[in-house]
Amino acid sequence: MPELPEVEAVRRQIAPAMVGARISRVTLRRDNLRTPFPPRFADRLRGRIVRSLDRRGKYLIAELSSGERLVMHLGMSGSFRAERSPTTVPHDHVVFTMSSGIIVTFNDPRRFGLMTLVTKEAPAGHAALAAMGPEPLSDSFNADTLAAACAGKRVSLKVALLDQRVVAGLGNIYASEALHVAGLSPRRRASTIATRGGAPRESAVRLAAAIKQVLREAIARKETAYRASRFRVYDREGEPCRTKGCKGAVRRITQAGRSTFFCPECQR
DNA sequence: ATTGAGACCTGTCGGC
DNA sequence: TGCCGACAGGTCTCAA
Numbered sequence: 001m002p003e004l005p006e007v008e009a010v011r012r013q014i015a016p017a018m019v020g021a022r023i024s025r026v027t028l029r030r031d032n033l034r035t036p037f038p039p040r041f042a043d044r045l046r047g048r049i050v051r052s053l054d055r056r057g058k059y060l061i062a063e064l065s066s067g068e069r070l071v072m073h074l075g076m077s078g079s080f081r082a083e084r085s086p087t088t089v090p091h092d093h094v095v096f097t098m099s100s101g102i103i104v105t106f107n108d109p110r111r112f113g114l115m116t117l118v119t120k121e122a123p124a125g126h127a128a129l130a131a132m133g134p135e136p137l138s139d140s141f142n143a144d145t146l147a148a149a150c151a152g153k154r155v156s157l158k159v160a161l162l163d164q165r166v167v168a169g170l171g172n173i174y175a176s177e178a179l180h181v182a183g184l185s186p187r188r189r190a191s192t193i194a195t196r197g198g199a200p201r202e203s204a205v206r207l208a209a210a211i212k213q214v215l216r217e218a219i220a221r222k223e224t225a226y227r228a229s230r231f232r233v234y235d236r237e238g239e240p241c242r243t244k245g246c247k248g249a250v251r252r253i254t255q256a257g258r259s260t261f262f263c264p265e266c267q268r
Numbered sequence: 269a270t271t272g273a274g275a276c277c278t279g280t281c282g283g284c
Numbered sequence: 285t286g287c288c289g290a291c292a293g294g295t296c297t298c299a300a
Contacts, residue, residue, distance in 0.1 A: 003293055034276075034295075058294080076294050077278075091278085110277045112294055128295075155271070164295085171293055234293090256272070259291085275297080281290090 002058055002074035004136070004169030005218035010080050011055045014104055017082040018050045018062065022099035029093050033113045034075060044068060044117055045096075057132050057168030067120045071129065075112025081105050133167045136211050141167060143200040143208040150204070151194035157207075158186035159256045166190075167211065173234045174214050176261045180233045180243075181210035185267045186260045187253075233261040241266060 002010075026042040038044075049065040062070040086095070086103040094106040094115060106113070118125030133149060134141035149166040150157075160166050161175040170178065179186050184193070184203055193203040221230070232242055237252040241263035248265025 006293070073294080075277095076292070108277095109279065110292090110294095112277070114295085153270085159271090162294090173293055257274085258294095271300085273298090273300105276295090278292100280292085283289090284287090 003171035003174050004215055007058050008055055008219050009222050011053055011060055014080050014082050015053045017098055017102035017104055019053050022049050023096055024099050025097035027095040033111050038117050057164055069118040071116050071118055071126055073114040077110040078108035078113035131165050133165045136167050136169055136215055143205040146208045147193060147195045147200040147204040150190040153190035155190055156255055157188045157190050158260050160190035172258050176234050177214045177232050178211040181214055182206040183267055186262050
C-alpha cells in the first residue's frame with residue numbers, strides 16, 4: 001500500500017519499535033525480494049542499533065550504528081507489522097527481532113519490495129535514491145522546481161508526476177488526485193506547465209499546491225487502507241465529479257499502461 | 269537522453 | 285462452482 005502517505009504511516013508505525021533499539025536477530029525466509037539481499041545481509045544488521053528511521057519518497061531508510069543504512073521499499077504490496085508475540089502468515093519474508101522484544105515483520109505477496117544496504121564506502125549507494133527529485137512537502141519543492149522539472153518533457157503530465165525524478169513519492173492514486181485538485185488534464189504535455197519568461201506558469205503554481213494538499217490530507221487522515229470512497233477521482237470511473245458545480249463524470253483512461261482517473265469537464 | 273513496452277510476482281474480482 | 289482474463293497503490297531494463 002505504498003505511496004508517500006502510506007509509507008509515512010508505516011514509518012510512524014514501526015519507528016517506536018525500532019529507533020533506539022538493537023536488532024538482536026534477523027530472519028530471512030527467502031534469499032531475495034525484487035532483487036537478492038546484499039552479501040551477509042543478516043550479519044550486517046544483527047547487533048546494530050537503529051539510530052533513526054526516515055522516509056525519502058517511497059523509501060524507508062534506517063541509519064545503523066555501524067554507519068551503514070538499511071534501505072527499504074514496499075513495492076506494490078509490501079507491509080510491516082510490529083507485534084509483541086510473533087505470528088507468521090504467508091509471504092512473511094523478513095523478520096527483525098528487536099532488543100525491545102518487539103518483532104517487526106516485512107510481508108510482501110508480490111515481492112516487488114526491496115531491502116538493501118548502502119555502505120559507507122558507497123554513500124550515494126542506491127541509484128534510484130540518488131536520482132530522486134525533491135520531497136513534495138519540503139520547501140525545495142514548489143512551482144519553480146516543478147516547472148523546471150517539466151521543461152522539455154514530452155510525456156503527459158500524469159506520467160511526469162509518476163517519474164520519481166520529477167517529484168518524490170507520488171504514485172498512481174495521488175497523481176490523479178493532485179491533477180484533479182489542480183484542474184489540469186492528465187493528458188496535457190508536461191512541458192505545457194513549464195516556465196515561461198522566467199516565471200512559473202499559473203498551472204505549475206496550482207499543481208505544486210495541489211500535490212502538497214492531497215499528500216498532507218492523506219497523511220492527516222492516516223489513509224493506509226483501500227478507502228476508494230475517500231478519493232476525488234481515483235477508482236471512481238463513471239461516478240459524478242465532486243468539484244462544486246461540475247456536472248462531469250469521472251473517466252478512466254490508460255497512460256503508460258496504468259489507469260488514470262479524471263474529470264474531462266473541469267480538468268483542462 | 270527520453271520514451272514506450274514488457275517484465276517481474278501473487279492475489280482478487282467480475283463475467284461466462 | 286470453476287476457469288480465465290483483467291487488473292492492482294511500483295520500479296527496472298531494454299530497444300527505438
